[in-house]
């Protein structure tokens with residue numbers, strides 16, 4: 001959970017739990033996407049039981065939002 005402006009937000013996409021949303025996380029998501037991962041996968045960020053392009057879009061969007069909020073302090 002992070003404070004952005006006056007709101008606390010839960011961000012998704014840091015799959016390896018290293019406090020950075022970067023290519024390593026996207027690689028994990030892309031691997032599950034390539035393998036048509038279903039069920040309760042870590043990379044299924046929207047909870048619809050399938051890892052697909054929607055999850056990739058969410059993570060990519062969060063990466064962009066957090067980059068702006070923290071001015072690249074920990075988002076690569």
Ligand SMILES: [Ca+2]
Nearest residue numbers: 014016018020
């Ligand atoms: Ca990460």
Ligand SMILES: [Ca+2]
Nearest residue numbers: 044046048050
């Ligand atoms: Ca999904």
